[in-house]
Amino acid sequence: MRASRLIEEAGITDKYSPQKAANTDPFRYHLIGDERVYVTGDSRSQPFSKGGHTAHSEAQYVAEVIAAHALDRDVHWRSPQTMCFSAVDIEPLRAMSIITYYKFDQRTELFAFDRTHLIEEWDTQGGQASLAWAEGMYRDMFYL
DSSP, rough: OOOOOHHTTTTOOOOOOOOBBBOOOOTTOEEEEEEEEEOGGSSSSSSSSSSSHHHHHHHHHHHHHHHHHHHTTOOOOOOEEEEEEEEETTTEEEEEEEEEEEETTTTEEEEEEEEEEEEEEEEEHHHHHHHHHHHHOOOOOOOO
């Protein structure tokens, strides 16, 4: 997936990124050269999932980074969480899911998958979990 053309037009792409991602600090998400501009989601430079849940998780961390920056403090890097449910039936509601985190390998200087939990069987417990997850995301996004 390719980053937004807005990133290119603003002249803030990483010249080495084939996806035209923003040139950001991979641990603080701010633009290299401007600690007042932050980029998450599809336009970030890290090779994490492009799913909305991952961007939501990143946004929570970036809010902490911005608050810490304003107080002249530091926040340790925390991996975003990627969670994805796939539902196949409504009656009964059945789903499978994946939850994963990422780590930075100091030796290779690359990000990789860390803790991953897969539920590969379609079941009703996964279906109920998918509804609870969706309700939680809705509440977070709309402050309910």
